[in-house]
Amino acid sequence: MNQRLEKLQSWMKENEIEVSFVTSSENVFYMSGFYTNPHERLLALVVFQEAEPFLVCPAMEIHDAKNAGWNHEIIGFSDIDNPWEMIHRSIQSRMDSIAKVAIEKEHMNVERYENLMKLFPNAKFVPAEEKLRFLRMIKDEKELKILEEACSLADYAIEFGVSEIKEGKSELDVLNAIEYALKQKGVTEMSFSTMVLTGANAASPHGTPGNNKIQKGDLVLFDLGVVVDRYCSDITRTVAYGDINDKQKEIYDTVLKAQLAALEVSKPGVTAQEVDLTARRIIADAGYGEYFPHRLGHGLGISVHEYPSLTETNPLVIKEGMVYTIEPGIYVPGIAGVRIEDDVYITANGARTLTKYPKELQIIQ
Numbered sequence: 001m002n003q004r005l006e007k008l009q010s011w012m013k014e015n016e017i018e019v020s021f022v023t024s025s026e027n028v029f030y031m032s033g034f035y036t037n038p039h040e041r042l043l044a045l046v047v048f049q050e051a052e053p054f055l056v057c058p059a060m061e062i063h064d065a066k067n068a069g070w071n072h073e074i075i076g077f078s079d080i081d082n083p084w085e086m087i088h089r090s091i092q093s094r095m096d097s098i099a100k101v102a103i104e105k106e107h108m109n110v111e112r113y114e115n116l117m118k119l120f121p122n123a124k125f126v127p128a129e130e131k132l133r134f135l136r137m138i139k140d141e142k143e144l145k146i147l148e149e150a151c152s153l154a155d156y157a158i159e160f161g162v163s164e165i166k167e168g169k170s171e172l173d174v175l176n177a178i179e180y181a182l183k184q185k186g187v188t189e190m191s192f193s194t195m196v197l198t199g200a201n202a203a204s205p206h207g208t209p210g211n212n213k214i215q216k217g218d219l220v221l222f223d224l225g226v227v228v229d230r231y232c233s234d235i236t237r238t239v240a241y242g243d244i245n246d247k248q249k250e251i252y253d254t255v256l257k258a259q260l261a262a263l264e265v266s267k268p269g270v271t272a273q274e275v276d277l278t279a280r281r282i283i284a285d286a287g288y289g290e291y292f293p294h295r296l297g298h299g300l301g302i303s304v305h306e307y308p309s310l311t312e313t314n315p316l317v318i319k320e321g322m323v324y325t326i327e328p329g330i331y332v333p334g335i336a337g338v339r340i341e342d343d344v345y346i347t348a349n350g351a352r353t354l355t356k357y358p359k360e361l362q363i364i365q
Helices: 002-012 025-032 059-067 083-092 109-120 129-137 141-163 171-184 200-205 246-265 271-286
Strands: 021-022 044-048 053-058 071-076 099-105 124-127 193-198 218-224 234-240 296-301 306-310 323-326 329-332 334-339 342-347 352-353
Touching: 002 044, 002 129, 021 025, 025 044, 025 129, 044 083, 044 109, 053 059, 053 083, 059 071, 083 109, 099 109, 109 124, 124 234, 124 246, 129 306, 141 171, 141 218, 141 234, 141 306, 141 323, 141 342, 171 193, 171 218, 171 334, 193 200, 200 218, 200 329, 200 334, 218 334, 234 246, 234 334, 246 323, 246 329, 246 342, 246 352, 306 323
Parallel strands: 021 099, 053 071, 099 124
Antiparallel strands: 021 044, 044 053, 193 218, 218 234, 296 306, 296 323, 323 342, 329 334, 342 352
16 A cells, blocks of 8 residues: 555544545546546545555556556446446445545535435545645655656746747747647646737736737746646746836836745745745835735646645645745736746755746846
């Protein structure tokens, strides 16, 4: 039994939970080593306090699950099977009575929840999310090594994207060039839809790249990440194409100051709230508080957005082994949009930055 399963089982014993029903692709992967996107089909990892766990997946993926290292029972079902009957039989073979079942309440849909209720009509259903989040929040050395590789490729993507900036090129021209270059390096998946935003479009925090042409005096914002062995990176850089005006430079300098201050304060023992407010106060004091509309950052790992969330109200204490983003931004419509984002690993002594691409203002001529 792997250590992650053992930690989940210990939690189950402490909370008198007989069965945990893990259903999201990310958490099944974290606990079992097997990743799949089952689309509309059922995927589940069923865990007991003592009895052997079992995996539920489409029959056509049994071989993949075994190759991923899962050496316990697998229930494979075809498109004409009823997997719930098969699950019921396997659970009954292990346990006589079940009073409490842990499920991913945020992930499970109503239909599947009702099927579980039919199997366990007298059971109480409790959330498994918090435990799973806290398990995934602390990265081990193997995870860190993978994340470092993903971040290195993200650095390369930014470097390549900046080299592609030319007057008259569109956001999509640059975006497509970046993704093609990454494919040549063996990258098969991005962490999320790549963003290349120029001029006024960069003032939208989640703008959509299009046929907007890069012009002299624009700030160009890149936000991207790559997936390596199911782990994500996430980086944002903003550069200037040609000389920018004093207001744009003031905005850039304010964001950089806020980002560096948040990096400095990130260490074990401080709270997520303190990290966020460190950056937020700098931006507010500069007169741009209303133009920083999102949280400072988020956890990073198997999902590009995972626990913890760095907000001004989150009292969570930062711990060694966490990986999260620090990404303050200022978005002033019609003037400028600037965001600077790094991925950081928390050591005993503070934050170690995993993304290395320079942050000082670059003016591309």
